[in-house]
Amino acid sequence: MDKLIERFIHYLAVERGLSQNTLESYQRDLIAYTEFLKHSGVADINQTRRANIIAYLAQLQKLGRATSTISRNLASTRAFYNFLLRDGLIDGDPTSNLESPKIEKRLPQVLSVKDVEALLDSPDLTTGTGIRDKAMLELLYASGIRVTELVSLNVEDINLNMGFLKCYGKGAKERIIPLGAIALKMLNEYLNRSRNKLVRDPSEVSLFVNHHGQRLTRQGFWKIIKKYAKAxxxxxxxxxHTLRHSFATHLLENGADLRSVQEMLGHADISTTQIYTHITKSRLKEVYAKTHPRA
Incomplete structure (x- = not known):
């Protein structure tokens, strides 16, 4: 089973062009699933029955896994069996006609404009890392890009003269995003005053680097944003993702059209973007309830 998982992950990477994070997610899900099968006495993937998959999903539920996690595990398993069936490695697909659990859509956490300003003003601009952090936070809020996209940026992906950045989202899809004056100013500051002090290898292409002079990681950024949120x-x-959610919500609240926000966020389906309209409606109701004399 391990070799089949490796073959499937290779297919997703080469033929589907999925991101490293997505590949790792598929791999984790499938390793956990096949471990369950082995403990259940199923040694051959061809011996899997619908009852095995239902039992696995039930175990995830018993362990207190979120509905979204259970649904994702089923999606990973279904994709795996579809691949095996397509390549003639199994006789039938035990996931066929299995329904995914309904996921209750939770509204993403969004900061107020005041909180965003406090967060963006937290870095110490007298230090090289402070300038870098301010540039990253301003860039995230100005563009709405994902954190993975942020840390994957290279210097050549930023065009200060034209005022835009180029990034590659899910499925390696390229998109061009305009940047505001403040983000451009901080990027210029970072590139001219800070990055050259952090980089140790002149051939380093990464835009944002850590104190070792190497590409900053998602985990590294996570620690940074937590620190400034506390400050x-x-x-x-x-x-x-909080700044990404805030970016989208604040744009819509200020009159941006949904299609433009979808394009900037890199959503393949506009229904994904529409969740932000629910946030703005919720906020309107909140304002009405607090301010209308007969609310």
Whole structure:
């Protein structure tokens, strides 16, 4: 089974062009699933029955896994069996007609404009890392790109003269995103005053680097944003995607059209972007309830 998983992951990487994070997610799900099969006495993937998969999903539920996690595990397993069936490695697909559990859509956490400003003003601009951090935070809020896209940027992906950045999202799809004056100013500051002090190898192409002079990781950025959220006294739970969610919501609240926001976020389906309209509606109701004399 391990070799089949490796073959499947290779297929996803080479033929589907999925990101490293997505590949790792598939791999984790399938390793956990096949371990369950082995403990259940199923040694051959061809011996799997629908009942085995239902039992696995039930175990995940018993362990208290979120509905979204269970649904993702089923999606990973279904994709795996589809691949095996397509390549003639199994006789039938035991996941066929299995329904995914319904996921309750939770609205993403969004910061107020005041909280965003406090967060963006937290870095110490007298230090090289402070300038770097300010540039990263301003860039995230200005563009709405994912954290993975942020840390994957190279110097050549930023065009300061034309005022845009180029990034590669899910499925290696390229998109061009305009940047505001403040983000451009901080990027210029970082490139001219800070990055050359952090980089040790002149051939390093990464835009944002850590104190070792190497590409900053998602985990590294996660620690950075948590530090500044604490410094800004932000009480809401903050995640690496919080600025992305805030970017989209604030654009819509200020009159941006949904299609433009979809394009900037890199959503393949506009229904994904529409969740932000629910946030703005919720906020309108909140404002109405607080301010209308007969609310």
């Amino acid at each position: 800004a006294n932000i009480k809401k739970e903050i995640t690496p």
